[in-house]
Amino acid sequence: MRIKNSLKNMIYIYASTLLIVILNFVVRRIFLDVLIVDYLGYDGLFASIFSYLNLSEMGIASIITYHMYAEIASENTDQIRRLLCIYKIIYRIVGAFVLVAGLAVSAFLPLILKNSPIHDNWQFIYTIYYLQLAATLCTYFLAYRRILFVTHQRIYVCTTVDTAVNIISVITRMIILLKLRDYIAYLIVAIVSNILSNLIISRLSKKEYPEITPVRVGRADMKALNLGSEIKNMMATKIALAIYGGSDDIIITTMLGAASNGIVSNYRMISSKLQEFILSAFSSIQASIGNLVYDRESDRGVPFFKALDLAGFFLALVSATGVMCVSQEFILYIWLKKSQLLLPYAFLIALSINLFIALLNNPMAYFRNSLGHFEADRNYMIAAAATNVILSIILGLKYGVTGVMTGTIAGHLFIYTGRCNVMHKFYLHTSPIPYYILTLLRFVMLGVSVTSTLFLSELIRPHIGSHILFFLIKGVLSVVISVSVFIISSCRTDSFGILKEYVSKVGQTVTDRFRK
DSSP states (O other), rough: OHHHHHHHHHHHHHHHHHHHHOOOOOOHHHHHHHOOOOOHHHHHHHHHHHHHOOOOGGTTHHHHHHHHHHHHTTTTTTHHHHHHHHHHHHHHHHHHHHHHHHHHGGGHHHHHTTSSSSOHHHHHHHHHHHHHHHHHHHHHHTTTTTHHHHTOOOOHHHHHHHHHHHHHHHHHHIIIIIIIIOOOHHHHHHHHHHHHHHHHHHHHHHHHOTTTOOOOOOHHHHHTTTTTHHHHHHHHHHHHHHHHHHHHHHHHHHHHHHHHHHHHHHHHHHHHHHHHHHHHHHHHHHHHHHHHHHTTTOOOOOHHHHHHHHHHHHHHHHHHHHHHHHHIIIIIIISSOOGGGGGOOHHHHHHHHHHHHHHHHHHHHHHHHHHOOOTTTTHHHHHHHHHHHHHHHHHHHHTTTHHHHHHHHHHHHHHHHHHHHHHIIIIIIIISHHHHHHHHHHHHHHHHHHHHHHHHHHGGGGGGHHHHHHHHHHHHHHHHHHHHHHHHHTSSHHHHHHHHHHHHHHHHHHHHHHOO
């Protein structure tokens, strides 16, 4: 059942993600053709500011989610009702706080945007800031019932609704950009689509889970969950992730201006959308992992993790090699076609390494989120936050956007180390040192893959007259070489054999469904 549900989630999420990613690239191209790049900088900056305000959520979603996995495994409907009501109450309190804090932070925008050429356009800046604040608040007041579909392994329901609404939203925004060239209307459409999607999912959850009705909860219910201690430890994780994901925009905008941040956002869009597409496969099995962790009768957890970890390395190797080798050509000849929007290759290297770490980290992250024990990697998360900010500022002053991304990599490594320690201590029950050595070898494999791709592509470059054809050939080379490096380095490992078994099971499930 886990494989079937995970497969169904994966199919829906992959199809949705691929379609939305393509549409978003088209929208970005139209955006830069009709509006200025500074708007992208403002968009990234404000999103980062709200990611810090979202720290007030304190990791409640993750805590409630892993509690729900345990209750669903034991079919404890009464406790599921209480958890959902606690989730709703806390999210509304947090939403009120974010509103007040967001209004207060708006007073500091002139300081953050001091290096941006705004002149007399402050009314416009504040308008888009408050619109994005409204979009953030929608999540807290409307989206809490999504958790029922997530924890019951039915993410595909949310995905279907989100995809349908997103398609309408993206097409509408395209029309607005082409016909009206109005950024305010562009943002309003995004807010309306967010509200509509959450309302539909909330209604569906009430229909699909009629037994999950509202109940009265009090301090005793919250105390029984030990939320205070868990929130305190989860806060370190939330702060680290917020700083890792949000500090770059603020630092770049403050030091180099909104336009520089807008250009960086184009590169990050390539990385993030690729990561989003890949990680959609892992998110589709999050509930399966949660159920597996709490299924005391199952002995499949550790082999499943090994298979998932190797799959993560495969995706990380292919993706990081591709981004590092063909992103410049993609931006210049295929997508944006503007040389002034290119950044130094050193920045691309740093961005690709950060993507590589993120994809290596992801299998551990999903298991780690289901385990709890948030106190175990608290100090690593604090170190990640401090390292990221300090190094990004120091290196950013000397090396610009490349220095900022280097600081992000350093902080990310602390997050990776913390999660690795939690996994090995509380789930695998082994020393993490062999895994660290394996990680170093995987970085070597990335170096071999990238170097080989660049060397061979430069050999054939003089014989290719078309830029687009060279981009395609180089892209194919990056995939072929990275896959070959993966197979050569992994085919004799136990994890490879386990992964083959799971791939075979998935293939058999797909075949059986088609036969029916």
